Amino acid sequence: MTEERSGDATASREAAGSAAGHARGSGPTVVVAGGGTAGHIEPALALADAVKRLRPDANVVALGTPRGLENQLIPARGYGLELVPPVPLPRKPTMELLRLPLKVRDSVKRTRQVLDRVGADVVVGFGGYVALPAYLAARGRIPIVVHEANKHPGLANKVGARFAARVAVGVRGTPLPGAEVVGIPLRRTITTLDRAGLRARARQHFGLDPDVPVLLVFGGSQGARSLNTAVSGAARELADAGVGVLHAHGPKNTLAVREFDGGPAYVPVPYLERMDLAYAAADLVLCRSGAMTVAEVSAVGLPAVFVPLPHGNGEQELNARPAVEAGAALLVEDERLSPAKVSELVVPLVTDAERLGKMSAAAVGLGHREADEVLARMVLEQAGSHANAGGNEAGGP
Incomplete structure (x- = not known):
């Protein structure tokens, strides 16, 4: 009080x-x-x-x-x-x-x-x-x-x-x-973001490896348990594939991730105050599909795997549809997200630079800068x- x-x-x-x-x-x-x-x-x-x-x-x-x-x-x-x-x-x-x-x-x-x-x-x-x-x-x-x-x-x-x-x-x-x-x-820090130019600085800021594919994970300002469980459960597969992870798990959640010798850094954080640097550090994002999130991800040209919130009136799936139909994103239902799904879908995608390039190009023109x-x-x-x-x-x- x-x-x-x-x-x-x-x-x-x-x-x-x-x-x-x-x-x-x-x-x-x-x-x-x-x-x-x-x-x-x-x-x-x-x-x-x-x-x-x-x-x-x-x-x-x-x-x-x-x-x-x-x-x-x-x-x-x-x-x-x-x-x-x-x-x-x-x-x-x-x-x-x-x-x-x-x-x-x-x-x-x-x-x-x-x-x-x-x-x-x-x-x-x-x-x-x-x-x-x-x-x-x-x-x-x-x-x-x-x-x-x-x-x-x-x-x-x-x-x-x-x-x-x-x-x-x-x-x-x-x-x-x-x-x-x-x-x-x-924000202008988003609409004018030079992802390639900020990449090295962004990865240094978060303690990520400079030369490996990086997966960004976040579930909104409070995090998302299903995303946390699925991605952390696939930590070994991500490490074995040489993928670094920046994972915002939410300020009210905790995330214990096992480190594997020789694997890239898996960096859990409660909250991302510098979303511009987070986007610049990443090659692919796995996240919810609130209207603001979809707009930002599309504006910066970041390929995405959207996992719509399963509650409400289905608006998050509607938000994601234009990006999915344009080829800039994939959509996974929340109930189907699991460590196995991350291993079979996300790991091959984040390590495929050619496909990620095509998805990034497809995001151009989706938003209103x-x-x-x-x-x-x-x-x-x-x-x-x-x-x-x-x-x-x-x-x-």
Whole structure:
């Protein structure tokens, strides 16, 4: 509790600084709402960076929840973070559903106070627990821009799109009104990555052998047990084939891997803070297929074996399909992933330089490398309209 109160105080000070800057007329204030998971936070941060490149005088403030990953990622990137109560939406009828209207009302009230204090000119939502109260707090008062990365939009973005000024989506066929395909905003360290030029430095950074094929493994920000079990269980076969491994197992998981004499390094890490270097170090990646992951892997031209998350509405398999159909990736169902599958499928692939080259070339053109700045211009246009109109002091619903 002490840490959360401290975080609240810090976020309030940072937001107050943003509000003061806005009061001096230094530039538009953009509020981004994309807390909870890296899949929501990273596009929001990529947008924030693009906004600052295009308008260095702009103020960017992020909304988040007390327990989300944004508490680590957003301050580390230099942006102010305001914490508001989350609105988790139950999937089934429960007592929580009956209490939901009160939770929504409280969260919207707190969020509206933040928007007023920082002098928001536009609210940009990326879905997730914090987006719904942001949309409802801004409705009728501040322009809203919605970004949906997945083909199947979540409930928050379905609601927000109904009264948004602009709706941007990552892929064609996303069923939201007025959807404009812009792609998924990615960090410039990813879209401008020179994998070949950084290879030696990246491998040295992680303690990997400089001249052997390297397999990169990760299961999202929290790791994935099935990936951990399958790849670590094939450690001998990987070592015998001369394959090095960089394996992010997740901060809440542990991974014990036996070392084999004469084999390349198998490097387990809890979390990858430098994804650019991880991509540069690798010849092949085995990972989940969240929208953000697929976009990044495709942008850097890294051949992939995607293992979609077996839960939810099947969106991760949909995310992977374009890369698979283009020949840039393979797809393995989670229930079929095993040490034996890694041995029979992944080991021959990661050691086949010619095939990997063809897969890498096939990834070219799959993504939208300029999505960050395209979305930023859209957002700044809405912010400018609001600022020129002198804001909306009439209040919302």
